Amino acid sequence: MSYQEKFRLDGERAVVTGGGRAIGLCCTEALAEAGAAVVVIERSEADARQALALRDKGYDIEVRVGDVTDAGRMDAIANELAGGARPATILVNNAGIGQNGIAAEDLTDADWLRMMDVNLNGVFWCSRAFGRHMISMKRGAIVNLGSMSGHICNRPQPQTAYNVSKAAVHHLTRSLAAEWAQHGIRVNAVAPTYIETPMVVAVEANRERIPIWLADTPMGRMGTPEEVASAVLFLASGAASLMTGAIVNVDAGFTCW
Ligand code: NDP
Numbered sequence: 001m002s003y004q005e006k007f008r009l010d011g012e013r014a015v016v017t018g019g020g021r022a023i024g025l026c027c028t029e030a031l032a033e034a035g036a037a038v039v040v041i042e043r044s045e046a047d048a049r050q051a052l053a054l055r056d057k058g059y060d061i062e063v064r065v066g067d068v069t070d071a072g073r074m075d076a077i078a079n080e081l082a083g084g085a086r087p088a089t090i091l092v093n094n095a096g097i098g099q100n101g102i103a104a105e106d107l108t109d110a111d112w113l114r115m116m117d118v119n120l121n122g123v124f125w126c127s128r129a130f131g132r133h134m135i136s137m138k139r140g141a142i143v144n145l146g147s148m149s150g151h152i153c154n155r156p157q158p159q160t161a162y163n164v165s166k167a168a169v170h171h172l173t174r175s176l177a178a179e180w181a182q183h184g185i186r187v188n189a190v191a192p193t194y195i196e197t198p199m200v201v202a203v204e205a206n207r208e209r210i211p212i213w214l215a216d217t218p219m220g221r222m223g224t225p226e227e228v229a230s231a232v233l234f235l236a237s238g239a240a241s242l243m244t245g246a247i248v249n250v251d252a253g254f255t256c257w
Contacts, residue, residue, distance in 0.1 A: 001238075003239070006237060006238040006239040006241070007034055007233065007234070007237045007238075007239050008034055008035050008237070009031060009034040009035045009036035009090070009236070009237060010034075010035035010036075011035070011086075012035070012036045012037070012086075012089050012090055013036065013037050013038075013039065013081065013086040013087060013088045013089055013090070014031040014032075014036040014037070014038045014039070014088065014089075014090035014091070014092065014236065015038070015039045015040075015041060015077075015081070015088045015090065015091050015092065015126075015130060016028045016031065016038060016039075016040050016041070016092040016094055017041045017068050017091075017092065017093055017094050017095035017122070017126055018041070018042065018068075018094045018095030018096065019038065019040035019041065019042065019048075019051055019092070019094060020040055020042045020047045020048040020049065020050050020051040020063075021047065021050060021197075021198070022195075022197035022198060022199065022225050023094060023145065023192075023195060023197055023225040023228050023229065024040075024092070024094040024095070025050050025051055025225070026225040026226050026228065026229035027092050027094055027228075027229045027232045027233075028040055028051050028054065028061065029054055029059075029229070030226075030229040030230065030232065030233040031090065031092070031232075031233060031236060032054060032057075032059035032060065032061060033057075033059070034233060034237065036060075036090060037060035037061075037062070037086055038051075038059070038060065038061050038062070039061075039062045039063070039064055039077075039081065039088065040061065040062070040063050040064070041063075041064050041065075041066050041068065041074075041077065041095070041126075042063060042065060042066075043065065043066070043067050044065060045063065045065060048063040048065075051063065064077045064080075068093075068095045068118065068121075068122030068123075068125060068126055069117045069118055069121060069122050069125070070125075071121075071125040071128075071129070074125045074126050074129040074130075075125075075129045077129070078126075078129035078130045078132070078133055079129075079133075081133075082133040082136075087133055087137060088130050088133065088134075088140075089134065089137065089139060089140050089141065090140070090141050090142075090143075090236045091126060091127065091130045091131075091134075091140070091141075091142045091143070092142075092143045092144075092145075092232055092236065093122070093123040093126050093127065093142065093143070093144045093145060093169075094145045095118065095122055096118060096119045096122075096145055096165075096199075097114070097115065097118045097119060097199075098159075098162060098199040098200070098203075099111075099115060099159045099161055099162040100157075100203055100205065101157035101158055101159065101205055102158065102159075102161075103158045104158060104160045104161075107160070107161060111161060112161050115161040115162060115164075115165050116161070116164075116165055116168075119162070119165035119166065119168075119169065120165050120168045120169060120172070123144055123169055123172060124172060127142055127144075127172070127176055127187070130142070131176070131180060131185060134180075134183065134184075134185045135180065135183045135185065137184075138183055138184040139184040139185065140180075140183075140184070140185040140186070141185070141186045141187075141188075141235065141236045141237075141240075142176065142185065142186070142187045142188070143188055143189065143190065143232050143235045143236050144169050144172070144173050144187070144188070144189040144190075145169075145189070145190060145192070145228075145232075146166050146169045146170045146173065146189040146190060146191040146247055147162075147163075147166035147169075147191055147192060148191050148192065148193050148249065148251045148254050148255050149162055149163045149166045149167075150163065150166035150167040150168075150169060150170040150191060150247070151167075151170075151191060151247075151249075151255050152254070152255055154213075155212070155216075156209060156212055157205070157206075157209055166191075169189060170189055170191070170247050173187050173188060173189040173245065173247060174187075174245045174247075177244040177245030178245060181244055186235075186240070186241075186243060186244040187244055187245065188235040188240065188243055188244060188245065188246045188247075188248065189246070189247045189248070190228060190231045190232055190235065190247075190248050190249075190250050191247050191248065191249050191250065191251060191255075192223055192228045192250045192251060193217065193222065193223055193250070193251035193252050193254040194210075194213055194222040194223070195222060195223045195224065195225055195227075195228060196222050196223070196224055196225070197225055200222070210222075216254060216257060217251075217252045217253060217254050218252065218253030218254070218256055218257065219252035219253050220252075221252060222252070223250065223251075223252060227250060228250050231248055231250045235248065
């Protein structure tokens with residue numbers, strides 16, 4: 001097989017949580033362009049309309065409505081796909097929420113629990129739901145959206161809950177990689193820097209923070225969602241066949257300093 005062919009995903013079924021917008025949408029397109037049939041999980045049909053528009057390019061895109069914090073719903077979607085002609089062999093755990101600079105002492109119980117519920121529990125529920133079927137198929141690739149915030153503590157804005165949730169995603173990635181390697185399943189994560197998405201640019205307070213972030217970044221810029229999706233595609237594909245448990249920095253060098 002040629003090197004280029006290793007990036008092809010023809011015949012595969014991929015699932016992308018939060019795959020209708022921003023980084024998730026680019027992951028949906030990258031995987032579909034490589035030949036995968038993609039199922040996007042979003043909280044509403046409206047959230048998924050940009051993903052469905054990719055059908056105009058001839059891609060095989062479906063949507064399932066569900067919230068990643070609903071473990072039963074994630075099980076139901078995984079079971080339904082496993083019973084069909086093309087079970088899911090790729091899972092991208094992308095759905096996540098940010099935190100708008102709340103100091104730790106002001107975080108409410110609800111703020112903390114919501115962050116962990118979406119960013120950590122959601123990744124586990126989905127990995128467990130789809131992983132069970134990958135185990136029975138003896139193959140699969142899971143790619144998690146971690147963050148450089150799982151390695152470092154961002155400044156100047158406080159975001160303890162987010163940082164902790166992403167550090168946990170990184171170690172969940174390694175733990176599942178170690179446990180499921182015997183079943184032919186690879187589990188990796190990407191750890192992006194600030195990416196130009198609504199999670200970042202729609203926050204008014206970030207305008208004053210951006211120059212500080214860029215001064216802390218060797219490459220002096222934020223990233224694009226497409227640049228994250230390229231790394232996700234690599235990790236999901238056979239081109240990364242020896243990689244599992246890796247946390248791949250996609251961070252313009254941010255964590256070098
Ligand atoms: P966005 O907020 O732009 O998009 C997140 C997507 O996830 C939306 O489609 C959202 O749908 C969906 N989503 C959120 N919560 C749930 C849920 N409970 N169940 C199902 N879907 C849900 O985020 P980004 O594209 O910026 O980020 C994507 C991932 O990348 C996240 O995990 C984030 O933490 C990570 N990341 C982002 C960085 C950045 O700078 N942007 C940097 C590093 C990591 P809805 O419209 O319903 O909210």
